[in-house]
Amino acid sequence: MPLQDQIRKGSTEILILKLLAEEPMYGYQISHELQRRSGGYFEMKEGLLYPTLHRMAHDGLLKSEWREAGTARRRKYYAITEKGHRALSEQIKEWHTFIGNLLQVLDVPAGAKTPG
Amino acid sequence: MPLQDQIRKGSTEILILKLLAEEPMYGYQISHELQRRSGGYFEMKEGLLYPTLHRMAHDGLLKSEWREAGTARRRKYYAITEKGHRALSEQIKEWHTFIGNLLQVLDVPAGAKTPG
DNA sequence: GATAGTACATAGAATACTTATGCATAGGTA
DNA sequence: TACCTATGCATAAGTATTCTATGTACTATC
Numbered sequence: 001m002p003l004q005d006q007i008r009k010g011s012t013e014i015l016i017l018k019l020l021a022e023e024p025m026y027g028y029q030i031s032h033e034l035q036r037r038s039g040g041y042f043e044m045k046e047g048l049l050y051p052t053l054h055r056m057a058h059d060g061l062l063k064s065e066w067r068e069a070g071t072a073r074r075r076k077y078y079a080i081t082e083k084g085h086r087a088l089s090e091q092i093k094e095w096h097t098f099i100g101n102l103l104q105v106l107d108v109p110a111g112a113k114t115p116g
Numbered sequence: 117m118p119l120q121d122q123i124r125k126g127s128t129e130i131l132i133l134k135l136l137a138e139e140p141m142y143g144y145q146i147s148h149e150l151q152r153r154s155g156g157y158f159e160m161k162e163g164l165l166y167p168t169l170h171r172m173a174h175d176g177l178l179k180s181e182w183r184e185a186g187t188a189r190r191r192k193y194y195a196i197t198e199k200g201h202r203a204l205s206e207q208i209k210e211w212h213t214f215i216g217n218l219l220q221v222l223d224v225p226a227g228a229k230t231p232g
Numbered sequence: 233g234a235t236a237g238t239a240c241a242t243a244g245a246a247t248a249c250t251t252a253t254g255c256a257t258a259g260g261t262a
Numbered sequence: 263t264a265c266c267t268a269t270g271c272a273t274a275a276g277t278a279t280t281c282t283a284t285g286t287a288c289t290a291t292c
Binding site (some may be wrong): 142143170 | 237238240241242243248249
Binding site (some may be wrong): 008025027028029046047050051054073074075076 | 271274280281
């Protein structure tokens with residue numbers, strides 16, 4: 001995978017991994033928790049969230065289980081796996097590298113150019 | 117356009133705008149300059165670069181002109197427009213907001229959760 | 233004359249994301 | 263009763279970005 005690698009996937013995967021690294025959550029909860037923590041900035045639509053969760057589970061980053069909740073609807077809880085933890089560390093590193101390089105190109109003053 | 121807006125476009129557009137805000141460049145030069153400044157990190161492939169330049173010119177962010185260069189091949193120089201300058205400022209703001217929100221969710225410790 | 237570098241360009245495939253829709257349960261209200 | 267909203271999971275179709283591959287053409291070098 002070339003160029004910005006994980007970055008192309010947007011922030012979706014890393015945000016999900018981060019939340020689930022704290023505790024297992026179900027889809028609807030992930031969506032709301034993300035909005036809450038970002039002051040409404042991150043709005044993960046269902047059409048993106050659920051397919052992504054499925055893919056990540058298929059890739060072994062997450063595992064899922066249904067839980068009954070008394071009166072409420074049943075919920076599908078997702079938990080992070082060992083592989084998911086490693087992917088999270090890796091993606092955090094990659095994001096920091098990406099952000100570092102981006103800011104470098106954006107903020108380096110024009111006078112810093114080398115001849116050539 | 118919802119969610120991360122410009123961010124979905126990746127870093128392509130903002131990086132091009134930033135370089136051209138310094139001086140007009142031609143495609144091949146943009147590609148190499150980008151690699152140089154990022155220590156090889158940003159590799160903008162031709163299949164992405166040229167269509168993006170065309171789109172941005174079509175959108176009025178850039179304007180282009182052919183220049184003959186003596187013995188060498190003719191080159192198509194791109195320059196940033198007023199609209200391009202405004203887009204650059206806007207996208208820099210949006211990227212900072214995005215990065216801020218991303219880092220907030222990634223770095224806030226689990227203990228910082230609010231009840232409810 | 234074969235290879236590599238410069239320089240622009242497009243076609244087709246892969247993938248992420250959006251929009252729209254569907255099913256199902258529960259609670260409020262008019 | 264009927265309607266709306268919220269919860270909760272899911273998929274299909276469309277859009278946009280990016281990747282891979284390829285083509286053309288000129289120059290320099292071995």
